[in-house]
Amino acid sequence: MILFERVSKRYPNGREALTNVSFRIESGEMVFLTGRSGAGKSTVLKLVALLERPTRGTVTVNDKNTGRLKAGHIPAFRRQLGVVFQDHKLLADRPVFDNVALPLVVAGTALKEIDKRVRAALDQVGLLGKERILPAELSVGEQQRVGIARAVVSKPPLIIADEPTGNLDPELSLEVMRLFRRFSDVGVTVLVATHDQHIVRELAKREIVLASGEVQGEGPDAMPHVVARR
Amino acid sequence: MSPAIFGTRHLQALLGSLGRLQRNALATALTLLVIGLALALPAALGLFVTNAQSATGGFGHAIDMSVYLKADVPLAKAQQLAAAARQRAGVAQVTVIPADEGLEEFRKYSGFGAALDALKSNPLPDVLHVVPRRGASSAADVESLRRYFTAWPEVDVVQLDTEWVLRFNAILAVLRRLVLIAAALLGAGVLAVVGNTIRLEILNRRAEIEVTKLVGGSNAFVRRPFLYTGLLYGLGGAVLAWAILEAAVLVLDQPVATLAQLYGSSYALQGPTGQVLAALFGGGMVLGWLGAWISAHRHLRSIEPRA
Numbered sequence: 001m002i003l004f005e006r007v008s009k010r011y012p013n014g015r016e017a018l019t020n021v022s023f024r025i026e027s028g029e030m031v032f033l034t035g036r037s038g039a040g041k042s043t044v045l046k047l048v049a050l051l052e053r054p055t056r057g058t059v060t061v062n063d064k065n066t067g068r069l070k071a072g073h074i075p076a077f078r079r080q081l082g083v084v085f086q087d088h089k090l091l092a093d094r095p096v097f098d099n100v101a102l103p104l105v106v107a108g109t110a111l112k113e114i115d116k117r118v119r120a121a122l123d124q125v126g127l128l129g130k131e132r133i134l135p136a137e138l139s140v141g142e143q144q145r146v147g148i149a150r151a152v153v154s155k156p157p158l159i160i161a162d163e164p165t166g167n168l169d170p171e172l173s174l175e176v177m178r179l180f181r182r183f184s185d186v187g188v189t190v191l192v193a194t195h196d197q198h199i200v201r202e203l204a205k206r207e208i209v210l211a212s213g214e215v216q217g218e219g220p221d222a223m224p225h226v227v228a229r230r
Numbered sequence: 231m232s233p234a235i236f237g238t239r240h241l242q243a244l245l246g247s248l249g250r251l252q253r254n255a256l257a258t259a260l261t262l263l264v265i266g267l268a269l270a271l272p273a274a275l276g277l278f279v280t281n282a283q284s285a286t287g288g289f290g291h292a293i294d295m296s297v298y299l300k301a302d303v304p305l306a307k308a309q310q311l312a313a314a315a316r317q318r319a320g321v322a323q324v325t326v327i328p329a330d331e332g333l334e335e336f337r338k339y340s341g342f343g344a345a346l347d348a349l350k351s352n353p354l355p356d357v358l359h360v361v362p363r364r365g366a367s368s369a370a371d372v373e374s375l376r377r378y379f380t381a382w383p384e385v386d387v388v389q390l391d392t393e394w395v396l397r398f399n400a401i402l403a404v405l406r407r408l409v410l411i412a413a414a415l416l417g418a419g420v421l422a423v424v425g426n427t428i429r430l431e432i433l434n435r436r437a438e439i440e441v442t443k444l445v446g447g448s449n450a451f452v453r454r455p456f457l458y459t460g461l462l463y464g465l466g467g468a469v470l471a472w473a474i475l476e477a478a479v480l481v482l483d484q485p486v487a488t489l490a491q492l493y494g495s496s497y498a499l500q501g502p503t504g505q506v507l508a509a510l511f512g513g514g515m516v517l518g519w520l521g522a523w524i525s526a527h528r529h530l531r532s533i534e535p536r537a
Contacts, residue, residue, distance in 0.1 A: 049444070051444075051534075051535055075443070075446045075447060075448040075449075075451075076446065077446075078443075078444065078445065078446035079445070079446035081446075083445075089437075089440075089441050089444070091437070091438050091441060102441070102442065102447075103445040103446060105239075105242070106442060106445055106446050106447040106451055107446060108235050109235075110234075110235055110238075111238060150445070154445075
């Protein structure tokens with residue numbers, strides 16, 4: 001589903017964010033991407049979402065080599081992908097329904113179908129009945145869940161999330177992560193970047209640890225400090 | 231994508247643009263006013279030229295010539311010549327003014343009555359008063375008619391004044407060019423106004439555009455509402471320009487009728503024709519759409535999502 005082969009990324013300002021990174025995430029897997037801030041987690045997600053292209057190496061997502069994808073094919077590529085952000089990137093002037101419906105509207109889904117799917121997605125994140133509310137009237141946790149509903153509404157085979165619990169208290173964080181686990185249980189591939197070790201331990205999923213732009217290890221066992229704390 | 235969904239998406243974009251314009255009513259009104267004025271100006275100038283042209287169609291009857299026959303030509307011959315002239319294409323009317331009648335008229339209007347009484351015989355010849363047909367009153371037509379009469383041996387002098395017709399037509403030609411120049415300049419102005427307005431809106435909606443692209447919105451999808459906005463600006467500007475033209479016609483109607491009356495004409499000011507309106511609306515909408523397209527093409531490319 002996601003394949004990084006000796007991927008390096010150097011930004012125009014000369015900073016090398018990733019060096020020789022290789023890993024593979026199978027279809028239906030849920031994987032945590034951890035590491036300190038600046039370790040390259042966001043860069044990995046940007047390469048997956050085709051917000052950036054690799055400087056060296058190849059990134060393959062949904063069987064597509066992102067380095068070779070033409071600009072005209074990027075929109076279709078992104079429709080196969082649900083993205084959740086720490087700042088959730090909701091449109092403040094549109095009600096919850098319109099925010100969640102956006103990926104479907106963009107894809108040209110019929111109105112009746114949009115209505116059905118948006119309700120289903122809001123139901124999944126526990127926000128059914130809040131369709132007409134503006135995001136600002138919701139709590140931070142609810143806003144994050146609207147962002148998740150938007151990411152899953154078009155039933156993409158792959159969901160990536162960048163620090164989705166960054167602004168949430170531990171209890172809400174766990175709730176959001178369980179939501180992701182539920183999607184992975186039904187066969188969706190989920191890649192979550194987080195620095196929240198508590199959550200990683202709690203969900204007991206595979207972990208890819210980045211440090212200074214390199215893969216330091218995989219799985220909870222590969223993290224000495226985590227093992228030490230146990 | 232089925233045609234129904236395609237239509238729905240366009241309708242959504244159109245309604246979305248309408249709603250957005252309505253929410254920013256004041257800014258929209260100001261932009262529409264600028265576009266409306268820019269469209270109304272060349273249209274009004276065009277209307278003026280059209281009216282001037284139609285009015286001179288009325289002046290066609292004022293273009294006439296007096297054909298003075300030689301003194302020894304008998305009245306019967308004059309009648310015969312008039313009948314022949316009436317057969318000629320391009321001649322609307324030929325009136326024979328017999329020498330006696332001419333003298334009578336002269337006595338009445340010139341104020342030289344007493345002096346004329348002193349004359350033993352009538353010094354005036356018979357005269358043919360010729361009025362060209364409406365469609366044949368151009369300078370060249372009138373000149374060819376003059377030559378036709380001069381060629382007759384019975385004709386002494388043909389008197390006419392075509393100089394003013396030539397001058398008037400030349401003025402109209404200059405004005406017609408002016409209309410073109412004004413239309414081109416103000417059309418470019420409309421492009422710039424719409425383009426800049428759309429540019430500002432794109433910058434205002436940057437976050438929304440980024441998110442839309444992030445969830446897989448194509449450039450065409452992102453561009454569509456802006457193109458509809460441009461089209462609506464053009465349409466609204468054209469409606470406003472039409473209203474301005476009709477108002478101007480309404481205000482000018484009475485004075486123009488009075489002026490025409492003073493010239494012995496019943497000419498009434500003509501409002502914009504279907505052709506003018508079609509040009510106004512077609513031009514407005516094309517310019518609005520084009521301005522939006524240029525702006526969207528330039529500025530949307532630079533907005534790419536960043537995480």
